Each structure stands twice: as structure tokens, then as C-alpha cells.
Amino acid sequence: MIYAQIAGTGSALPSQVMTNAQLPASLETSDAWIQERTGITQRHIAAPNQLASDLALQASRQALAAANLSADTIDLIIVATSTPDYVFPSTACLLQAKLEAFNAAAFDVQAVCTGFIYALATAEKFIRSGSHRHVLVVGAEVFSRILDWNDRNTCVLFGDGAGAVVLRASDQPGIHASVLHADGRHADILSVPGNVNRGQIEGSAFLQMAGNQVFKFAVKVLDEVAREVLAQSHATLEQVDWLIPHQANVRILEATAKRLGIDPARVVMTLDKHANTSAASIPLALDDYIRSGKITRGQRLLLQGVGGGFTWGAVYVTY
Numbered sequence: 278m279i280y281a282q283i284a285g286t287g288s289a290l291p292s293q294v295m296t297n298a299q300l301p302a303s304l305e306t307s308d309a310w311i312q313e314r315t316g317i318t319q320r321h322i323a324a325p326n327q328l329a330s331d332l333a334l335q336a337s338r339q340a341l342a343a344a345n346l347s348a349d350t351i352d353l354i355i356v357a358t359s360t361p362d363y364v365f366p367s368t369a370c371l372l373q374a375k376l377e378a379f380n381a382a383a384f385d386v387q388a389v390c391t392g393f394i395y396a397l398a399t400a401e402k403f404i405r406s407g408s409h410r411h412v413l414v415v416g417a418e419v420f421s422r423i424l425d426w427n428d429r430n431t432c433v434l435f436g437d438g439a440g441a442v443v444l445r446a447s448d449q450p451g452i453h454a455s456v457l458h459a460d461g462r463h464a465d466i467l468s469v470p471g472n473v474n475r476g477q478i479e480g481s482a483f484l485q486m487a488g489n490q491v492f493k494f495a496v497k498v499l500d501e502v503a504r505e506v507l508a509q510s511h512a513t514l515e516q517v518d519w520l521i522p523h524q525a526n527v528r529i530l531e532a533t534a535k536r537l538g539i540d541p542a543r544v545v546m547t548l549d550k551h552a553n554t555s556a557a558s559i560p561l562a563l564d565d566y567i568r569s570g571k572i573t574r575g576q577r578l579l580l581q582g583v584g585g586g587f588t589w590g591a592v593y594v595t596y
């Protein structure tokens with residue numbers, strides 16, 4: 278049996294920090310409102326010339342160093358992003374060049390905030406099949422570029438960053454199971470409904486969200502998908518050392534923990550300092566807890582994501 282094992286992790290955050298108090302005064306929001314309704318205190322904002330592939334590069338270098346692997350050993354790169362550098366080529370190809378990982382095939386996946394889970398599950402299949410041995414999986418976002426900074430309903434919620442995981446083939450677990458879901462009938466509750474047409478943006482280039490509907494949907498499916506991936510792994514909730522949900526809103530995290538009957542102390546929380554970094558939020562949170570020594574080798578992690586599409590999914594893994 279070939280497992281996909283986490284060999285190393287890394288992350289990158291832009292140096293500019295924007296606290297709630299530093300948000301534009303014209304938004305008519307407050308630090309108290311944002312903290313109470315979301316748990317967010319600050320977010321990182323990319324520099325004007327900083328692209329998703331730049332953040333991905335920093336995170337990937339860290340992950341490769343942690344895995345003690347050189348870039349030329351990577352045979353596949355998968356980048357999850359909704360804020361790619363270009364329409365094409367893929368951010369994964371741009372990252373491959375920057376990393377000089379010339380033995381790797383490279384492609385992007387687009388599943389918005391579930392993107393990293395989709396990418397990780399895809400990478401696992403490549404490793405399990407025996408076709409690839411070292412896969413670099415990255416979530417990288419510059420969401421600050423697609424926010425309407427006049428819309429307090431959305432712009433206070435998001436931040437920029439990247440997280441990376443190197444998976445390697447092993448006869449030890451590893452990823453036990455992964456599950457993925459989508460329901461495109463809910464496409465309009467979280468979207469950037471625009472495209473490039475004859476040199477113009479047609480539609481809107483800004484994120485739009487029906488916050489309440491997203492909230493309710495997220496709590497429901499995060500509960501369901503956690504149980505589903507554990508059932509597939511023949512594992513129980515008691516065996517989970519850490520729940521690592523997509524970092525969207527502290528109230529979503531708390532409600533999920535409550536529904537699952539998991540002690541909130543076992544739920545990873547980096548939302549307060551990173552805000553919602555979409556596809557980057559899970560690998561950023563994972564790397565944060567590994568580097569601070571909270572997550573240790575041998576522990577069992579339940580990673581779960583939910584986001585635009587609508588998409589949702591989970592991965593159960595022994596670190």
C-alpha cells in the first residue's frame with residue numbers, strides 16, 4: 278500500500294499587516310464588530326508587485342527545506358488559487374519556473390476556499406497510483422486584489438498568504454482518506470462574477486457574497502464531511518488530535534466543533550491573525566501549528582474546507 282505522507286510544510290505572509298483599526302474609515306465598521314462577528318483582528322496585505330506565485334515560492338521553499346528535499350525531486354506541483362497571476366499560464370507553471378523544479382508537471386486547481394483540500398486529495402491520488410513520488414501542494418492567494426474596499430460586508434473578512442505541503446510516497450500513513458463535494462446550484466452565493474472579454478472586464482471583478490447563506494451552508498457541510506471522511510478512514514472523532522477547518526469565521530469554527538462534539542481546544546485557529554486567506558488558510562494554519570510545536574509527528578489531523586462553487590471536502594491524515 279502506498280500512502281501520501283506529509284514530508285514538510287511551509288508558509289508565507291506578506292510583510293504588511295492591516296489591523297481592524299487600520300481599515301479605511303469610510304467603511305463605517307469597527308474593531309469590536311469585526312472581532313465579535315468573525316474573530317478577525319488583522320490580515321496581511323500583499324505589496325502591489327507581489328503575486329500569488331511569489332507567496333507560493335516562499336512557502337514552497339520552506340516546505341522543501343522542512344522535507345529535506347531539493348526542488349528537482351518534485352515530480353508534480355499543484356497550486357490551489359482563485360487569484361492566479363494570469364488568466365494563463367497556470368500559477369503552478371510560474372511557480373515551477375521560479376522554483377527551478379523542472380522535473381515537475383504543474384497545474385492549478387480552482388475550488389475557491391476548498392482549493393487546498395481539492396489539491397491535496399488530487400495529489401494523494403497521484404501518489405497512491407504509484408505514478409508520482411514527491412508532490413508539492415500549494416494554496417496561494419492575493420484576495421486583497423478582488424475585494425471591493427468600499428464594501429464592509431466582504432473586505433474586512435479576507436487576507437493574503439500562501440501555505441505549502443510536500444507529500445511523499447511512503448509505506449506508512451499518511452493520508453487515510455479524502456472526500457470531495459460540489460454543488461454548482463449555489464454558485465451565486467459566493468462569486469467573482471466577471472471575465473475578460475476583448476480587453477475589458479465583463480461583469481464584476483469583485484468578490485460578492487451572501488454572508489448568511491454561506492455561513493449556514495458551511496456549518497452544515499463541515500459537520501457532514503468530517504463524519505464522512507472519518508467513516509471512510511474507519512476512525513472516530515475521539516481519535517482526531519486536531520481539526521483544521523478552513524479559517525472563515527470563528528463562529529463557523531465554534532459551531533462546527535459543537536456539532537461534532539470536539540473540544541474547541543483541539544480546533545486549529547489562526548483566523549484571528551491571518552483572516553480568511555481562501556485556499557491558503559488550511560496550509561497556513563497547518564504550518565503555523567507545526568512550527569509552534571503544537572502539532573507533532575504521529576498526530577491525526579482532520580483538514581476540512583468549504584467555499585465558492587459551492588465546494589467542500591475533507592482529508593484525514595496522520596502527520
Ligand code: UT7
Pocket residue numbers: 305306307310311314315390429430431433467486487488489491492495523525526529553555583584585
Ligand atoms: O470562505 C468562505 C467565505 N466566507 C465565509 O465563510 C463567510 C460566512 N459568513 C460570515 O462570516 C458572516 O455571515 C458575516 C461575518 C459575513 C456577517 O455576519 P452576520 O452575523 O451574518 O451579519 P449580517 O450579514 O446578518 O449583518 C448584520 C449587520 C448588517 O446590518 P443591518 O442590515 O442589520 O443593519 C450589516 O450591514 O451587520 C452589518 N455589517 C457590518 N457592520 C459593521 C456587515 N458587515 C459589517 C462590518 N462592520 N464590517
